[in-house]
Amino acid sequence: MSRTIGKRNPVQEVSSHKKPKVNSPKTPPEDALEVLRHEPGYDLLVSTLRQLAREQPDSASFSIHRPSPLSAQIVQVLVSEIVPNYWTLLKEDSNDGGNASSSSALGLLLTCLRSITSINAILVRLRALIQEAKAETGNKTKRPDISMNTAILLDLLCNVLQGDVCVSEIWRKASAGQDVDSPKLRPLSQELLSIFGSGRIISLAAEADEISKTGSNKTTAAADGIWPADALRYTQWLGQNIVKWQLSDPTAEQTKLCSDLFAKALRLGRSDIVTKQVMSNLLLAKGADDQRFGALLDKLPQMEQRRVLFSVLKIFPEDHLNRLGLCESDQSRGLISAVAGALKSIIGSDENRKNHLVEWLTGSSGAGLGEGVAIRRAVLAVVSEERDRIVTVLEKSIGQFGDQLYIKHSPMLQQEAHAQVLLLSAGYVFRKYPIKLTLQMRSGTWLNTISNRLASTNQRSRFLGMVVGEGLSGLVEKGDKKLDFHMEDTNQAEGKWYKGLVQVSDTVGSWNSLSVPQKEPSKSQKVPQKPPPRPKAQPTRTVQPRQQGFIIEEVDEDTDEDDGLVPYPKPEGDEEDSDDDPTLxxxxxxxxxxxxxxxxxxxxxxxxxxxxxxxxxxxxxxxxxxxxxxxxxxxxxxxxxxxxxxxxxxxxxxxxxxxxxxxxxxxxxxQPQIMGQWFSKTFFDGDYSVSQRASVLVVLGLSARELAGFxxxxxxxxxxxxxxxxxxxxxxxxxxxxxxxxxxxxASSLKPLPPNALDSMAKSLTSEFLAPLAATAADAATGPDIFKLSTFTDQLNDQQLTPAGNPKVKIKSRARPRVRAIPNTTAQLIATHFFSPLTARFQAALHSSASRVRGIIFHPYLLALYLKTLALMLHAAGPSTLALPQMTAELWRLLLGTSIRAHAVGDLGVTQAVLFGLLAILDVNEDRMRDVCQELGREAVETQEWVASVFGGLRGGDGGEEEEQVKMLAAGVLVRLNEGIEKYQLLMVGDLIG
Structure with missing residues (x-):
């Protein structure tokens, strides 16, 4: 490709090409279009791009950045013809290895293409290449240029979008010279929102990236990867652009457009990330003006304001408050006051946002489910500034706390959070309006609340009812009239802490202590270094220190006594020094x-x-x-x-x-108390892959079994x-x-763990659960009809259980040995810090509107592993734990949930996990089946019907090994369940009739 020396007029250069005859003189933009269409030389291309890149402040002049028929034609030629032919050469000639300056040839091209029209043209061209590649999937001979052109366009897209002022610059140039009330600005703003906020860039870039990887030419790939194809990195880039735009003193109309773009970014699946990024830079950064964040929030729709507020209430605990524990120090109170001040600034005087806070405190979401008490104290400090609202929180909390369905079905973590809200709000009401609390405790609602709590079969529910009753009674009543249940639990450290919440009073302070330094450039702007090659493993060698001076010692050569010193063997050779090249x-x-x-x-x-x-x-x-x-x-x-x-x-x-x-x-x-809940939260909230989330479940299951002594x-x-x-x-x-x-x-020993460690343990426990049933069936000439499978009896008779250190023995007795390595003194620990956080967060995720969260919990492999983890935790807690009734009820109702049973249809992995969970429940509760049938009669009958339908729908030996195992599990559950129902069916009649 030849280059022309010196500057030449583009119009004169066009005359050297075959140029169609024209009847009227052309404007400079039209001449530039003709130049680009007729394969210009390199220098002519650069001069043409320089002419097009000039900004035109008035609307009368032509600008390639403003939408028009002529600018669309020029952009189309640049994207479809100039870029495929010149991209490699432009990148080689650009300054600083591809990071082009605005004056370089590549910088001029990117300047011309940073517009709404250009990005649309790039996306349209990418879609065309994707469709063409899909159409050729059946052909044996494929065009090699498809993957190459796709890679070039992806690299172009990465460079065009680069920077944290890209969006604001595109809008500034597109709207230059237009009046504020111009009718052209509205469709232009809608187009801007559609391009950057609809997720079209992410989906097309990700699909095109897969196509570009099939080609052999990798030289055109972007240096830092195709970051627009990553939803996380694209969301971070968009959030940084929103921040920079809002910091540039935009007009009211630009603030509205920026707010609309923020609302679009919240719907890309990473609402917490973009909210944290915007809030950290506009509100919490040093020297930030809180009015900017408030102006951005004011123009959001009400549902988006609610989403932002709830995200903020998740960000503050994660970043500042969860490490405070019980918040008993002065530093804790100061940090809570700072968070309350930041929340007060975000809420402002907006009534709807205040109602959202009341909803968060009293709603079914759980007032920060799984978070520490600090965030609830901060929110109540803000709400308590208005007497009517804090009274509303108290009344709703009392009504919800005593509801029978709430007591029976809500996760215990949620009930604990609402109990803390009730105690804290009661303290504020008593200090501001004591007569209101006194009248509330004389009402029938309060009496029913305490009665329903004390009548609960769940020990933890009764404990919460007692500490709430004693705590509120201590505020109103004096002397002997104070309510006192004389229970040991309520007078221990936890009970005293709960009752002490009524005395807590937090204030709204300054949030300067929450200020964070400015973030580093986003990941989309960083170029990762190439990982170094793996070095060759070399043995380590101990270097002896050099002795100083001389040591004179008299040696007796005639002595033959053995002094007990064993001489070191002569080394065969030092591999580290045997290399010919000393530099290695x-x-x-x-x-x-x-x-x-x-x-x-x-x-x-x-x-x-x-x-x-x-x-x-x-x-x-x-x-x-x-x-x-x-x-x-x-x-x-x-x-x-x-x-x-x-x-x-x-x-x-x-x-x-x-x-x-x-x-x-x-x-x-x-650290089981802290990390059990941390890993449970990470599984649901963390931004991790399926394999990483699976490893979190494996860690929780194995840790619980180790803590229990298994x-x-x-x-x-x-x-x-x-x-x-x-x-x-x-x-x-x-x-x-x-x-x-x-x-x-x-107890077994943890050897190197296979990827399916929990599955192996589940199979071992399944054999252990079913072994007594198999022995019973083998003793009879013909076993029960439910066991007449092709290989069921044979497999269980041949099943070998191998405890660590014992030889392989076949289990022939009906009684299963229950030998433990160490006493299970950590059953309550497993129930409180492992089992309950997992079940409570699953229930919260079921009611979540975020599609990403529901996609995580209903992934077939993760769902099956999650259910097996809960079953293993229940088995690890054992039959002696005090929380066994609560754990049994929560797991049983979770397994019978409509969502889980719907996903079990047609998926043998999920079905097997559900049946394993049911079998674990029946095994651990073997000695308390009377209580189970009395308390969970409806669940038992519903389980019997569902498992019978599953058993009847399986083919057994004709359907493969996995289907046969599922049918064996179903048979075992039915036998165990039928025995209990037949024995205690009279106890279940009253509950079923009611």
Whole structure:
């Protein structure tokens, strides 16, 4: 391709080409169109682009950035003809390796194409190429230029959209010279919103990216990847553009357009992320003007304002309040006051937003389900400034707290949150309007609330009723008239904390302490470095320090006495020094971390293979060793867990998944009260892939079993300090003299974990559950009709259960051994911090309007794994836990939910998980079937009918191994359930009639 030296007139240059005859003189834009259509030279192209890139402030002059028929034709030629032919050359000649300046040839092209018309043309061209590629999927010979042109257009799209002022500049140039009330601006603004806020860019870029990857030419790929194809990165880019636009002192009309774009961004599936980005920069940043965020929020529709407000109420706990715990320190009160001040600024004087706060406190969403009490204290500090609203919160809370259906069916985390709201609001009402609280406690609603709570069969529900009753009675009544149930639970630390909430009074303060520094450039603007190649593994060598001076020692050569010193064997060779090239010998290999902060630093260094490997191999032992010594693990547990959950295997390490899981298990075992709830929240709220969410469930299930004594980790013994172990010689004496039943523990050992660790445990427990039934069927000449499957009896008779340390034995007895390695003293811990958060957040997700959340919980594989995890937790808690009735009711009703049973239709994996959960319920409640039939009679009968229909719809041995296993599970559930129903059917008659 030849270049022309010197500047030449574009009109003169066109004359050298074959140019059609014209009857009228052309304007410069028309001449430029003719030049572009007739394959111009490089210098002529640059001069033409320079002419087109000039801004025209008045509306009378032509501008390529304003929509018009002529600008559309020029843009079409640039996108379809100039870019495919010149893109590679333009990028090579641009400054700074592709990051073109505005004066370079590439910069001029991008300036011409940063317009609404140009982005539309790029998207239309991408759609055409996608359809053409799909049409050729059946042909054996494909056009190689399709993937190449697609890659070029994607690279062009990335460069055109680059920057955090792209949207505002496009609008400024498109509306230049137009009056504020011009009729042309409205359709133009609608087109802008349609392009950037509809998700069309994300979907087309993602689809085109897949097509471009099929080609062999990768030289045109964008340096930082096709970031518009990633919904997260595109949302971050759009949020940063909204922030920059709002910070540039826009007019009222531009603020309205910016607010509409914000509303569109909220619907792209990442509402929490874009809300946090906008709020952090417009409200919480140092020196920020809160009026900008308020102006942006004022122009949103009411439903979008509600969505933003609820997102804000999730962001503050995650970033500031959840680490405060019970909020008993002065620092906690100051931070709560700051958050209340920020909420007060967001709410302003808008009545609808105040009503949204009341709805959040008293609605079925749970007033911050799973969050700490700090966010509820901050919200109530804002609401309490108006007496009528705080009274409304109290009245609604009392009515809801005593509702029988609410007590029976609501998750316990939700009831605890509403109990805290009730106690806090009662304290505010008593201080502002004491007669109102007194009259409320004399009403029939209050008496019914306490009566219904005390009549509940759930111990936790009764406990909440008692602490609420004693707490409110202590405000109004004096002396002997105060309500006192004389229960040990209400006088312990937790009961006293609940009753002390009525004395809490928070104020609305300044939110300067929440100020955050300006964020780094978004991920879409960063160019990731190429990962270094994996270095060759080399053995470490201990370097002895060099001795100073001389040591003179008299040696007696005639002595033959053995001094007990064993000489070191002669080394065969030093591999590290055997390399011919001394530059390849590495002397700077990192040492294993000994502190948690060093471990975190190693995990963050993703560019070092050695540090990543050391961190992974050291984490399980180091975390367990530091768990009970100091506060390192407690202070950095959430940060360490987030690093492990999001860790990627970029170096293809051996046993990567196993080491990663063991590290997360170590964190949960070290801090079960905190990390059990953290991982439960991460599963539902985190921005992770399906495999990462599955690993979270595996960690929760295995950690619960280890805490209950069903599993022992090989890292637990390695993490013990030497002071906690006997010397080796003495240890051999004691261990050798130990009886066999102590040497051989019934608890299994956590070996390298396969990807389907929970599935393997579920199969083992299924065999254990069904073994007594199989033995009963084998003893009879012909077993019950329900067991007449082709291979059911044979499989269960041949099933081998292998506890750790015991030989494989076939179970022939009907009684199943129930031997535990250690006493299950952590049943309440599993119920409170593992089981309840998972079930409560699932119920909240069912009522969520976010399609992304529902897509997560109803993914077939995740749903099946989630149900198996809950069943394993119930089994780990065991029959002796005090919360067993509550756990049984929650899991049983969850399994019988319409949504879960609908997803079980046609999906054997989900059906098997539901049946396994039911079988675990029946096994753990084997000794209390009378209470189960009395309390959950309707659920038992409904389960019997549903499982019978599932059993009748399966083909057994003719449908494959998986279908046969599901039918065996259904048979086991039916047999167990029929036994209980037939034995206690008279107890169920009254409940079923009612």
């Amino acid at each position: 010998v590495r002397r700077d290999k990192p040492k294993a971390p000994v502190y948690i902060r060093d471990l975190i630093r190693y995990f963050r260094d993703t560019e070092s293979y050695d540090r990543q490997k050391l961190a992974l191999t050291t984490a399980p032992t180091l975390i367990r060793r530091k768990a009970n010594y100091g506060t390192e693990v407690a202070e950095h547990a959430d940060e360490l867990a987030s690093l492990l959950v999001g860790l990627q295997d970029k170096y293809e390490m051996d046993n990567f998944d196993d080491l990663k899981l063991q590290g997360m298990i170590a964190i949960v075992v070290a 599993e022992t980790s090989e890292y637990a013994a390695a993490a013990a300090f030497p002071s906690k172990t006997l010397p080796e010689r003495i240890g051999r004496l004691f261990i050798g003299a130990a009886p066999p039943n102590i040497q051989q523990s019934s």
